[in-house]
Amino acid sequence: MSTPHNQATVGEIAKTVLMPGDPLRAKFLAENYLEDVHQFNSVRNMFGYTGTYKGKKVSIMGSGMGQPSIGIYSHELYNFYDVESIIRIGSCGAMQENIHLRDIIIVQGACTDSNFAHQFELPGTYSAISSYELLEKAVNQAKEKGVTYHVGNVIASDLFYHADKGSTEKWAHMGCLGAEMESYALFANAAYYGKKALTLLTVSDSLVTQEETTAEEREKTFTAMMEIALEIAE
């Protein structure tokens, strides 16, 4: 069986899927970290691969940018491919002064300006959180690796370019550590379908100091984050 966005058959995708936003990064990671790699998707160039890491079956697939895109792919992975865990591996803009370029953020919760959770017809505001089980494992791995990490809330926005220039400060005031665009939809889908999700982010730019990392620097931190994700994959 395939879906409108994924040509894989059931069984081709592992129980845990790592999701970078960029499908070409999924390709690079699969080719460099996994053994016995097999490509299961190329619909819309949203490449997906399954292979093994230290003998463990793991999949890596692009999510695209934004909540609608990760909303579609995570829905299909959870509902049609028996996927149990999705670990997003992405980048974010830092929103606090003590968070520096290349630090890792292990996402505990996601705030949003998106309407994504309206579909669940809840009588209030849904707080999207990651799987504590995955989060605890990620923290342990980060400690073991000696990387600088922070655990907390992020703002998962529908906007990269904001007309309201003060929006970042308002979310920062509420304690958000970083800005990205996918975790709310991912965590909400995981909750609704009884599955697990976690997001690991490397800080690619700072919304406080306006510094940016070079492509080469991003690559390096991405490696540490990727290794954490691969180690905790179930």
Ligand code: HPA
């Ligand atoms: N905003 C949203 N998403 C991002 C950012 C940002 O500043 N940086 C990296 N991903």
